[in-house]
Amino acid sequence: MSETTGLTLRLPTEMAEALRTTAFATNTSVNELTKRAIADYLQQHARTDTVRAAFESTLQQHAVALDKLKDL
Numbered sequence: 069m070s071e072t073t074g075l076t077l078r079l080p081t082e083m084a085e086a087l088r089t090t091a092f093a094t095n096t097s098v099n100e101l102t103k104r105a106i107a108d109y110l111q112q113h114a115r116t117d118t119v120r121a122a123f124e125s126t127l128q129q130h131a132v133a134l135d136k137l138k139d140l
Contacts, residue, residue, distance in 0.1 A: 077102065 079087070091098045127134065 087098055087101060090096075091101055094101075
């Protein structure tokens, strides 16, 4: 089993109630639903951040050439 770390999460009351209701309805723990949501978020944003970082790097790398081309 992988190592885990405890975390305190503060949610608006309505969100916490919806989470508990969903957990009950799907027979899944609140912890498991939270882990899945965080994993999905990190996976989606990691790709976006990687693409954005590569784009910014390319812009910086070719800044002189792009500056010369902008007036053509």
